[in-house]
Amino acid sequence: xxxxxxxxxxxxxxxxxxxxxxxxxxxxxxxxxxxxxxxxxxxxxxxxxxxxxxxxxxxxxxxxxxxxxxxxxxxxxxxxxxxxxxxxxxxxxxxxxxxxxxxxxxxxxxxxxxxxxxxxxxxxxxxxxxxxxxxxxxxxxxxxxxxxxxxxxxxxxxxxxxxxxxxxxxxxxxxxxxxxxxxxxxxxxxxxxxxxxxxxxxxxxxxxxxxxxxxxxxxxxxxxxxxxxxxxxxxxxxxxxxxxxxxxxxxxxxxxxxxxxxxxxxxxxxxxxxxxxxxxxxxxxxxxxxxxxxxxxxxxxxxxxxxxxxxxxxxxxxxxxxxxxxxxxxxxxxxxxxxxxxxxxxxxxxxx
Numbered sequence: 001x002x003x004x005x006x007x008x009x010x011x012x013x014x015x016x017x018x019x020x021x022x023x024x025x026x027x028x029x030x031x032x033x034x035x036x037x038x039x040x041x042x043x044x045x046x047x048x049x050x051x052x053x054x055x056x057x058x059x060x061x062x063x064x065x066x067x068x069x070x071x072x073x074x075x076x077x078x079x080x081x082x083x084x085x086x087x088x089x090x091x092x093x094x095x096x097x098x099x100x101x102x103x104x105x106x107x108x109x110x111x112x113x114x115x116x117x118x119x120x121x122x123x124x125x126x127x128x129x130x131x132x133x134x135x136x137x138x139x140x141x142x143x144x145x146x147x148x149x150x151x152x153x154x155x156x157x158x159x160x161x162x163x164x165x166x167x168x169x170x171x172x173x174x175x176x177x178x179x180x181x182x183x184x185x186x187x188x189x190x191x192x193x194x195x196x197x198x199x200x201x202x203x204x205x206x207x208x209x210x211x212x213x214x215x216x217x218x219x220x221x222x223x224x225x226x227x228x229x230x231x232x233x234x235x236x237x238x239x240x241x242x243x244x245x246x247x248x249x250x251x252x253x254x255x256x257x258x259x260x261x262x263x264x265x266x267x268x269x270x271x272x273x274x275x276x277x278x279x280x281x282x283x284x285x286x287x288x289x290x291x292x293x294x295x296x297x298x299x300x301x302x303x304x305x306x307x308x309x310x311x312x313x314x315x316x317x318x319x320x321x322x323x324x325x326x327x328x329x330x331x332x333x334x335x336x337x338x339x340x341x342x343x344x345x346x347x348x349x350x351x352x
Contacts, residue, residue, distance in 0.1 A: 002063045002153035002186050003028045004049070009058035011044055018044035019055070020210035026188065026203075031180055033189045033197040036207035037233070042190045043158055045207070049188065050156050051075050062153055078147035078185075082159040084139045086131045092142055093118070093127040099150045117145040120179060137168045144176065148183060155180065155187045161196070169193075173200055194234055198222065206230050222281075226269050228351045231279045238285065238320045240278040245350050254278045254350060258318045263294040264345030275350035284347035285322035287311065287333060293340030299333050313341060 004026040011018040019041045026032045034042035047053040049060055051072035060068040067075050086095050096117055100110045118124045121141040126134065131142055140160060147155060160176070161169045177200050180187045191197055197204050198218045205215040206229075214221060214230045225231035228239070241257040245268055253262035256278065268275050290296050300319070301312040309332055311322040322341070324332065333339050 004032075004154055004186060004188070005059070005061040005064075006045070006049070007059040007061075009045060009048060009060065010056045011048060011053060012056055017041075017210040018053075019048065019058075022058070022207075022210070022212060024205055024212065024215060026186055028186055029184045030202045031177070031187045031189065031200060033191060033201040033204045034207055035191060035194065035197040035204050035234075037192060040207040041210040042192075042207045044210075046156055046158050046188060046190050049154075050077060050079050076150070076152055078150070078152035078155040080140075080143050080147045080155070080157045080160045082162040084131075084143045086139060086142060086146075088130070088132050090131065091128050092123055092131055092134070095131055095142055096145045096149050099146060103150060113149050113151075114145075117149045120182065121145045121175075136164050137172055140164070140172060141175070144179060148179070148185065153186065155185050157187065157189045159190055159192075161191075169196070176200065198234075206233060208233075223347075224266070224349060225279065225351070226272075228277060228279070231349070231351055236282045236321060236323075238280045238282065239351070240280070240318075240320075242275060242278045242350070245275055252345070254348065258316045259295045261294070263343075263348070265348035265350060266346055268350040272350070273352045275352055277351045279349045279351050280320075280343050280347060282310070282321040282323040284343050285320065286342045287313075287322055287324055288340045288342065290338045290340050293342030295341055297339055297341050299335050299337050299339060302332070302335060313339070315341065 007023050009019050009022040022045050034045060036042045044053060048055045051070060055068060059066055093114055097110050097114045100113060118127055121144060123138065123141055131139060161172050164172060173196055201218055203215060203217055204221055205212045208229050214226050221230060221234055231237045242254045243257055244255045246253050246262060247267060252265050252267045254265045255262050265278055295315055297313040297315040299311060300314045303310040307326060308323045309326050311324065313320050313322060
């Protein structure tokens with residue numbers, strides 16, 4: 001396993017910026033996800049690390065060795081693409097063995113390593129099959145095995161599950177994470193899927209317009225975003241317009257434009273410009289009896305989602321979302337009923 005350091009990485013294309021001063025550190029054995037919308041710079045950044053794009057400027061280090069000027073084959077990094085990029089005329093075994101053969105390893109060592117990876121990805125019974133006969137999930141496991149068989153210091157993955165259906169994606173997410181942990185390899189993963197990033201990552205870098213908007217653990221980004229873009233991109237969010245934030249000791253309250261009284265919230269992040277919004281996740285909104293919360297609302301709509309019920313609530317012509325567990329612990333309000341709305345102070349964040 002190896003640590004990765006990226007410093008001030010820049011790449012410009014005609015009429016647009018692919019990466020604008022991207023910097024991050026990945027400790028050895030960690031799983032980092034580059035998350036963002038299309039055109040945010042995540043794939044451009046990954047391709048520069050892989051060597052398929054040459055940066056205009058910046059440093060890419062693996063274990064303190066700058067690899068930015070090396071060709072892809074000299075970087076010795078494992079790469080997995082969404083398209084699999086397998087050799088259709090070769091068997092499963094031959095596809096996985098290919099990186100070892102071009103490195104001229106001894107046949108006994110090739111057989112040992114390929115057998116180990118086949119076991120790890122659970123494809124021992126398929127080793128003599130043509131890859132064209134495999135399912136999408138099996139092909140992706142072959143691609144993963146091929147990328148790992150030569151024991152690269154870093155594994156790079158660009159939307160590797162984008163072509164799979166939801167159920168298979170979820171299965172492969174667990175398999176990739178288990179494989180990365182068992183081999184203790186440092187991984188950089190690109191996706192635009194928020195749930196995928198939250199479930200797989202040790203840390204996430206959320207990208208927008210070629211820059212990292214915020215980087216941290218999945219919990220930190222979800223529970224305490226430091227700007228509106230991150231708050232909106234990483235899951236559902238209610239954004240309440242606020243007119244002021246008042247602090248008194250360790251207590252902080254925000255004056256909502258839709259509420260008569262201030263409501264509890266977190267303190268603004270140090271250095272933040274004047275907050276204009278209060279962000280609250282639908283999962284953190286509590287629904288109770290009227291007159292028992294921060295303000296009263298009317299239930300406009302509810303949508304059953306299995307383990308939760310998603311509510312659309314109206315307060316003073318402002319619509320907000322609440323997601324409530326359907327655990328049978330208490331009756332769920334019907335459409336048209338009046339309810340109270342509240343949230344814990346630590347779940348409301350002032351945002352600029």
